[in-house]
Amino acid sequence: MLAIEAVNLVKVFGSFKAVDGVTLKVEEGVIFGLLGPNGAGKSTTIRMILGLLKPTSGSIKVFGIDVEDDRSSVLKITGYMPQHFSLYEDLTVEENMRLYASLYGLNGRETEERILELLDEFMLKEFKGRLAGKLSGGMKQRLSLAVALLHRPRLLIVDEPTAGVDPPLRRYFWEKFRELKKRGVTILVTTHYMDEAENCDRIALMSKGKVAAEGSPLEIKRLAYGGDIIEMVVAGNPREVLKETAAKVLDFEENGSYSRVRLLVPDASEYLIPLTRELEAYNVKVVRAYPVSLSLEEAFIRLTTGDGVSS
Numbered sequence: 632m633l634a635i636e637a638v639n640l641v642k643v644f645g646s647f648k649a650v651d652g653v654t655l656k657v658e659e660g661v662i663f664g665l666l667g668p669n670g671a672g673k674s675t676t677i678r679m680i681l682g683l684l685k686p687t688s689g690s691i692k693v694f695g696i697d698v699e700d701d702r703s704s705v706l707k708i709t710g711y712m713p714q715h716f717s718l719y720e721d722l723t724v725e726e727n728m729r730l731y732a733s734l735y736g737l738n739g740r741e742t743e744e745r746i747l748e749l750l751d752e753f754m755l756k757e758f759k760g761r762l763a764g765k766l767s768g769g770m771k772q773r774l775s776l777a778v779a780l781l782h783r784p785r786l787l788i789v790d791e792p793t794a795g796v797d798p799p800l801r802r803y804f805w806e807k808f809r810e811l812k813k814r815g816v817t818i819l820v821t822t823h824y825m826d827e828a829e830n831c832d833r834i835a836l837m838s839k840g841k842v843a844a845e846g847s848p849l850e851i852k853r854l855a856y857g858g859d860i861i862e863m864v865v866a867g868n869p870r871e872v873l874k875e876t877a878a879k880v881l882d883f884e885e886n887g888s889y890s891r892v893r894l895l896v897p898d899a900s901e902y903l904i905p906l907t908r909e910l911e912a913y914n915v916k917v918v919r920a921y922p923v924s925l926s927l928e929e930a931f932i933r934l935t936t937g938d939g940v941s942s
């Protein structure tokens with residue numbers, strides 16, 4: 632089942648195309664990361680998925696429900712934490728929760744139960760009487776996520792939930808996301824933190840209103856680099872021998888009687904051993920060989936600035 636099926640979304644503001652033909656298919660139960668530089672169109676895409684912004688063209692279904700036809704059913708099963716704090720600053724923590732509980736249609740007992748649970752879960756108990764406008768940045772984020780979870784949504788959409796959040800709380804938020812995923816909740820998350828993006832099952836990388844790349848973090852890296860990278864320390868200078876192998880030499884550094892080489896292969900785990908054997912068959916002594924872990928940050932920059940393999 633698809634939690635989100637957005638097809639060919641376009642959003643034009645005046646003469647500016649903020650979203651330019653985005654298709655996103657998010658399987659139920661995954662953590663899906665929407666990444667991309669500032670202004671790429673992530674928040675605009677999210678607001679269209681939630682029915683908060685009408686697309687110029689394109690269609691959106693959430694769990695098979697057409698957002699345009701039946702927005703209220705979609706909102707009942709979706710939790711949303713917007714990029715910018717949007718709760719009532721002149722209401723207290725508890726009053727905000729109570730207000731949203733009634734908007735979500737929770738009954739009296741459910742409301743009391745959920746508020747107690749969430750105040751506890753998000754360490755807000757002692758601040759429940761404080762005005763939302765007087766909370767610190769991290770507290771506001773905690774309240775905002777708690778409110779998004781009040782009605783136990785099947786789909787949680789969080790737009791930069793960890794922006795301005797300190798490292799322990801960032802970690803806590805991600806523990807919560809993983810816990811929710813275990814319970815079958817689908818999560819669509821945007822972030823500029825690449826370590827967080829590594830935790831996503833799938834990523835769509837947006838650039839200038841379009842999806843520039845989509846896949847698992849590993850697939851995105853392969854796409855950006857054109858494969859995996861293996862580093863080897865070998866005896867002597869087997870530059871010519873390496874040319875005979877299936878690997879592409881990216882980097883070669885001679886260092887006394889040894890050389891350090893970086894090789895590009897389609898799949899590091901598949902190629903590491905055969906490549907080592909092949910070199911040894913040419914009488915090249917391989918001292919060490921290991922896959923290099925590629926950075927998603929570098930992949931992100933390559934794919935969004937056009938500095939990728941195709942250029």
Ligand SMILES: Nc1ncnc2c1ncn2[C@@H]1O[C@H](COP(=O)(O)OP(=O)(O)OP(=O)(O)O)[C@@H](O)[C@H]1O
Pocket residue numbers: 644649667668669670671672673674675676714
């Ligand atoms: N209501 C609007 N009217 C006009 N332009 C808009 C409107 N909303 C967004 N835009 C423009 O659309 C583009 C995409 O904005 P959006 O907020 O979706 O980007 P984003 O990927 O979420 O960026 P960030 O990482 O900075 O949050 C930007 O150029 C923005 O200025």
Ligand SMILES: [Mg+2]
Pocket residue numbers: 673674675714790
């Ligand atoms: Mg945004």
